[in-house]
Amino acid sequence: MNSLVERSDGIPGCEVSATCNTKINIPNSQIPYDPNNPTAAQKASAARDNCGAINSCSVFNAKEQLVSVTGAHAYQSPATNQLRGPCPGLNAAANHGYLPRSGAPTILQTINGLGAAYGMSLDLAGILAAYAVAIDGDPVTGTWSIGGPQAGLPIIENGQGISWSHNKYEGDTSIGRCDAYINNGDAHSLSTTRYAYAYEVGMADDSYTFDKFAQAFTANTFRSIQQNPYYFAPLFSTTLVAPAAYNFVIAFMSNHTAQQPGGYLNGAIFKEFFAITGDYPNFSWQPGQERIPNNWYRRPSSQQYQAVGGVFGDLIPNFLAYPNSFRFGGNTGKVNTYTGIDLANYTNGVYNADNLFQGNNFACFVYQNIQQGQPDSVNANPLASTVAGIFTPYLNKVFGGITCPQLQSLNDNNLGVYPGHKYSPNPPANAPENC
Numbered sequence: 458m459n460s461l462v463e464r465s466d467g468i469p470g471c472e473v474s475a476t477c478n479t480k481i482n483i484p485n486s487q488i489p490y491d492p493n494n495p496t497a498a499q500k501a502s503a504a505r506d507n508c509g510a511i512n513s514c515s516v517f518n519a520k521e522q523l524v525s526v527t528g529a530h531a532y533q534s535p536a537t538n539q540l541r542g543p544c545p546g547l548n549a550a551a552n553h554g555y556l557p558r559s560g561a562p563t564i565l566q567t568i569n570g571l572g573a574a575y576g577m578s579l580d581l582a583g584i585l586a587a588y589a590v591a592i593d594g595d596p597v598t599g600t601w602s603i604g605g606p607q608a609g610l611p612i613i614e615n616g617q618g619i620s621w622s623h624n625k626y627e628g629d630t631s632i633g634r635c636d637a638y639i640n641n642g643d644a645h646s647l648s649t650t651r652y653a654y655a656y657e658v659g660m661a662d663d664s665y666t667f668d669k670f671a672q673a674f675t676a677n678t679f680r681s682i683q684q685n686p687y688y689f690a691p692l693f694s695t696t697l698v699a700p701a702a703y704n705f706v707i708a709f710m711s712n713h714t715a716q717q718p719g720g721y722l723n724g725a726i727f728k729e730f731f732a733i734t735g736d737y738p739n740f741s742w743q744p745g746q747e748r749i750p751n752n753w754y755r756r757p758s759s760q761q762y763q764a765v766g767g768v769f770g771d772l773i774p775n776f777l778a779y780p781n782s783f784r785f786g787g788n789t790g791k792v793n794t795y796t797g798i799d800l801a802n803y804t805n806g807v808y809n810a811d812n813l814f815q816g817n818n819f820a821c822f823v824y825q826n827i828q829q830g831q832p833d834s835v836n837a838n839p840l841a842s843t844v845a846g847i848f849t850p851y852l853n854k855v856f857g858g859i860t861c862p863q864l865q866s867l868n869d870n871n872l873g874v875y876p877g878h879k880y881s882p883n884p885p886a887n888a889p890e891n892c
């Protein structure tokens with residue numbers, strides 16, 4: 458393995474390091490998963506259709522679900538000044554005009570565009586976009602970037618975009634993107650070696666499901682621990698957003714038909730959404746060229762994918778089926794030194810490994826973490842009250858309706874043992890890059 462150097466700025470371009478491209482095989486026994494003898498939780502995980510545990514789809518209406526890729530929604534490659542980044546779903550939506558082709562939508566444009574293209578619910582699109590505005594966007598224009606920083610904005614306003622949001626939005630253990638630290642700070646360029654790991658899990662029957670992707674995420678977790686001395690899983694970016702993105706492939710990229718209203722995803726569709734060409738294992742990645750396939754039918758508008766029912770509703774079966782995939786902690790400066798944060802200690806006894814996935818506890822835990830973390834990010838921002846005013850209503854819309862155990866405070870004194878927890882490289886001088 459080549460030596461790793463901490464960089465405060467990422468490198469320009471869309472390159473992937475030799476370390477990231479080094480192939481590591483993870484056997485089923487390590488996950489652990491025995492296809493001939495799955496556990497009850499693994500059977501429950503595999504029983505979901507491609508719409509999700511709680512938001513499963515029972516209806517199909519061709520006219521309503523066909524996603525237009527002609528006229529105003531015809532595919533166009535991004536121009537050099539149009540932002541693209543680590544999220545294939547957003548890149549494809551922008552390439553088809555469901556989001557502004559500039560790559561810098563408002564919250565409302567995000568809600569409308571992702572509802573039309575994918576059947577993402579208002580509450581989920583709203584909170585994801587509002588968080589992006591608050592954490593790495595521009596609170597004055599109310600826009601955020603699906604790639605690097607937006608050109609021409611005053612420094613005081615301009616966030617770094619989701620491409621450069623490591624540990625804040627973007628996290629380790631992604632499907633196709635390398636962990637930031639092992640790729641010179643760049644966590645948005647795709648490694649075809651990593652993409653092939655995910656592709657492999659559905660190759661036998663050319664079909665991809667939540668359960669297979671939960672296994673793929675578990676295997677990648679072991680790879681992060683073995684490859685990345687700075688591997689870090691803070692609650693939001695790596696414990697929640699990174700595995701949720703695996704679920705998003707299934708929930709939002711699957712095709713739907715009258716025969717299979719619950720959706721199916723084959724390798725060809727998976728590749729097109731990810732801008733992958735070539736045949737396994739000789740893939741190449743075409744940066745910024747993610748597409749919505751022709752004749753592709755999204756999930757029905759009456760069964761959109763929601764925040765609590767969808768995101769949490771599908772993460773919990775994954776974690777129960779593959780307990781090794783739940784990571785909250787990190788490596789302590791060398792590879793293979795993963796140390797978990799003691800949940801009971803961190804939450805002053807409110808949550809522990811046994812009760813975290815009961816009822817709404819996991820959603821509550823995330824909600825309470827965001828609430829308690831907010832003063833930091835908000836105080837550090839000179840536009841603090843504007844930021845809070847934008848984000849809080851969307852936060853309350855998602856979590857306001859659930860009843861949570863009382864949590865007075867969080868003990869985060871031990872985070873110093875994880876060198877990765879402060880790692881958040883900046884864009885290089887010549888950003889934005891549209892990859």
Ligand code: HEM
Pocket residue numbers: 543544545546547567571575577582585586589619626627628629630631632633634647698699702703705706709710
């Ligand atoms: C406002 C809405 C959205 C926001 C703010 C958002 C943001 C992000 C971010 C920050 C990442 C990087 C996470 C990581 O480190 O793995 C990411 C990755 C990803 N997102 Fe999105 N996303 C959104 C909507 C979507 C939609 C609608 C889809 C599917 C159609 C999607 C699919 C994915 C996938 C598959 C990845 C992982 C890519 C890879 O690792 O190669 N996202 N997204």
